[in-house]
Amino acid sequence: MSGEPVPFFSPRLFEEDRATALRLIHEVGTAPEQRFILGEHTRALEDALSRSLDGAHVVACGSGTTALTMALAALGVGRGDEVVVPALGCAPLASAPLALGATPVFADVDPVTLTLDPEDAERQVTARTRALVPAHLFSTMADMPRLRALAAARGLRLMEDSAVAQGAVLAGTPAGLWGEAGVYSFVQVKTFGMPGEGGVVITRDAELAARVRLLRNHGQADGERFTHRLVGHNSRFDEIQARLQLHRLPGLAPRLARRAQLVDAYTRLLAPLAEHGVIAPPPGRDGRCGYVYTVLAEDRDGLAGHLRAEGVGTHVYYPRALPHHAAFRRCAPPGRRWPVAESAAARMLSLPLYPELTDAQVARVADAVWRFVERRAQHPEQIREFSDATDRSPASRTEANPR
Numbered sequence: 001m002s003g004e005p006v007p008f009f010s011p012r013l014f015e016e017d018r019a020t021a022l023r024l025i026h027e028v029g030t031a032p033e034q035r036f037i038l039g040e041h042t043r044a045l046e047d048a049l050s051r052s053l054d055g056a057h058v059v060a061c062g063s064g065t066t067a068l069t070m071a072l073a074a075l076g077v078g079r080g081d082e083v084v085v086p087a088l089g090c091a092p093l094a095s096a097p098l099a100l101g102a103t104p105v106f107a108d109v110d111p112v113t114l115t116l117d118p119e120d121a122e123r124q125v126t127a128r129t130r131a132l133v134p135a136h137l138f139s140t141m142a143d144m145p146r147l148r149a150l151a152a153a154r155g156l157r158l159m160e161d162s163a164v165a166q167g168a169v170l171a172g173t174p175a176g177l178w179g180e181a182g183v184y185s186f187v188q189v190k191t192f193g194m195p196g197e198g199g200v201v202i203t204r205d206a207e208l209a210a211r212v213r214l215l216r217n218h219g220q221a222d223g224e225r226f227t228h229r230l231v232g233h234n235s236r237f238d239e240i241q242a243r244l245q246l247h248r249l250p251g252l253a254p255r256l257a258r259r260a261q262l263v264d265a266y267t268r269l270l271a272p273l274a275e276h277g278v279i280a281p282p283p284g285r286d287g288r289c290g291y292v293y294t295v296l297a298e299d300r301d302g303l304a305g306h307l308r309a310e311g312v313g314t315h316v317y318y319p320r321a322l323p324h325h326a327a328f329r330r331c332a333p334p335g336r337r338w339p340v341a342e343s344a345a346a347r348m349l350s351l352p353l354y355p356e357l358t359d360a361q362v363a364r365v366a367d368a369v370w371r372f373v374e375r376r377a378q379h380p381e382q383i384r385e386f387s388d389a390t391d392r393s394p395a396s397r398t399e400a401n402p403r
Helices: 015-029 040-052 064-074 092-099 118-123 144-154 206-215 239-276 300-309 339-347 359-378
Strands: 057-061 082-086 103-107 129-132 157-160 181-185 199-203 293-297 348-351
Touching: 015 239, 040 057, 040 199, 040 239, 057 064, 057 206, 064 092, 064 157, 064 181, 064 199, 064 206, 082 092, 092 103, 103 118, 118 144, 129 144, 144 157, 199 206, 239 293, 239 359, 293 300, 293 339, 300 348, 300 359, 339 348
Parallel strands: 082 103, 082 129, 129 157, 157 181
Antiparallel strands: 057 199, 181 199, 293 348
């Protein structure tokens, strides 16, 4: 190992907020109203996020997953419907339609962005298709202009899974507002993560927002108890978490900016390796979210082992395409393949990315990737034998200073 370890997850997550968090727990816990869910702090957080989204409606929910499920329900997705989703991504893309009695129909992904391929998505549309659910992935938004046009042309509801993309903007429109509704997730490792579960539905449609508000609280309107207007869910936002997120909200923009700088630095240092079996995400700032930095490596396991030996943490988020999970196999037509998603699932490797990461650490990670590529080229039969050989990578000769 050369240098200090670079963990995959931030070792100082919420450290600077610890004292404030303890104070806020006491403040909310001892308040006279003793309100711990869907109270004034939740409303204040919704209002603050709404102002940052040009007045869009924001409905805070118990998790990003339930937010996605309820938004689909509010869009009218139900039993017997089909919902076109990407074959690569997080399980809720498939489980949310299934929870409503609908069937997820898997479409392949784009080989560059790894997000829903509009052409294959269109091929999956049938008379039963009710909705289209593209998902932004890692550090890149889906091709929302083409997907929006597809939804309009075929009369489909457009639900945007923007759980990882809070703060991203494509062609002037924020992630989550390209579709009829979008979601953000606040689970701890997300860009606006918190120490617990939570998320929001965002939409410009007042009626849709009102329906989600009913659904999140057992079909009850805000401020109304024991009057159930429809069958709903238990997806209520925690007041302590809302108060903490209000405290952390002013720091979100600087944290997002730092993530974008780190993504730029990684891409600049790793882009030359595309011809040597390690492909970086596409460069640029438009439509980028900086949530996770993921490369495609021909020898993913070899690279992960090398980086581990060098003290660099990595993570494989989706080691198999969604149709190949036992839970969703019944939704996959026999013999159907998703070649791009399947190939990406075998090659994806995520590198450390969080605001506390230093420029020197980014350079060290990039140098370690270069060393693996060079070692692999020189000694392909020994790629799992690692040493502290003299560093010859361009990264070591380029100061990674994206500030």
